[in-house]
Amino acid sequence: MAKRKSLKTDPCPVARALDVIGDRWSLLIVRDAFDGMRRFGEFQKSLGVARNILADRLHTLVEEGIFSSAPASDGTAYQEYVLTEKGLGLFPIVVGLRQWSEAQLFEAGEMHSTLLERNSGTPVRALQVLSPDGRVLQAGDTFVHKVKP
Template sequence: MKRKSLADEKCPMARSLDIIGDWWTLLIVRDALAGVSRFNDFQRSLGAAKSSLSTRLKVLVDQGIFDIQPASDGSAYQEYVLTDKGLALAPVLTSLAQWGLAHAFKPGEQASQLVDKKTNRPLKDIELRSSDGRRLHASDIRFLSGLTEIPA
């Protein structure tokens, strides 16, 4: 079944999912944030078929999430390097990982952790904050349609 395009939706979440909404794509970006940059290394890490991985990387390059650059070691290889747009996905993936730790694992079950490189300690959970800094809960927010004005 062909996926319906969400590129013209008024909802920013729908447009985001149109670009990064499949799980392979998110795992590719996860690996890139962890330092993976070569096709073969992505393939080895993900266990993805070459054709699937190639297609997804092409979309990510076309969407400006990755740039293709000559290998940093001077070899004939190319590397996929996250752009600023790609790096901006780090909080999204961090939040998703934190949700997974809280809701997708049994108590005591082994799981990978996101840690601060400087201290090697787990990250503080991402929080919703208002423009004035108040901590918000899901019940404190609402989505306005693209046609509704946001009060100043």
Template structure:
């Protein structure tokens, strides 16, 4: 039974996000969901996670409104887990993680999977925050304005 800590209610959106998806499995479940995985057993085989943990994480993600369950689309009596709108809007998070990993976590020449535009087959360009204009915003050029 998933022990939930005193539900992060601070003002920092990063902290709240981390509270929802900031563990090893949740993010990988979401990644797989973007790849089209939606059945319990498929997540389990893909991730190699223990069933009880998977069960717990799926429940948490459903509770958080990231996934929802619906009857299986393939006629069987089982249900499937699909991304909600909220879940789909995690796309930039997963892409950012992917791009960081691609850049920094592979030896030169080491092969890795690639995210491409389905239509054109072209790799997705590097994503970065922009200032109001079109220039890339560097870390030093932004600051967190705490609420007054």
């Protein structure tokens, strides 16, 4: 199998992000961590992913600073994977994907999990991209200033 091209030095921020978290297993591991999972076995049971793939993704996520690895907090010989500040910064990305999916990939009335605010129990409001003065922006209201390599 051909090795994929690294995007670590690409001038596009989206490309660099996808180089780190751009496969489904990595994002699903991060999603499960936001749901409180910390151990290899918990991730494996939730995802049903092959052990070697899970081990590879967790290794990469630790290497990239998304997770830290530490001995289990209960004193057992297991490792726990804890989101770092860098990993916690992915929360809006996971929420954005969730909200896009709810709007685009589910039929009206189709059941799905719901993200709720812990204190009130109410659904989280839809994310919006705002201008510096607070106006809601659409894609056509923006442009990318590209740099020349």
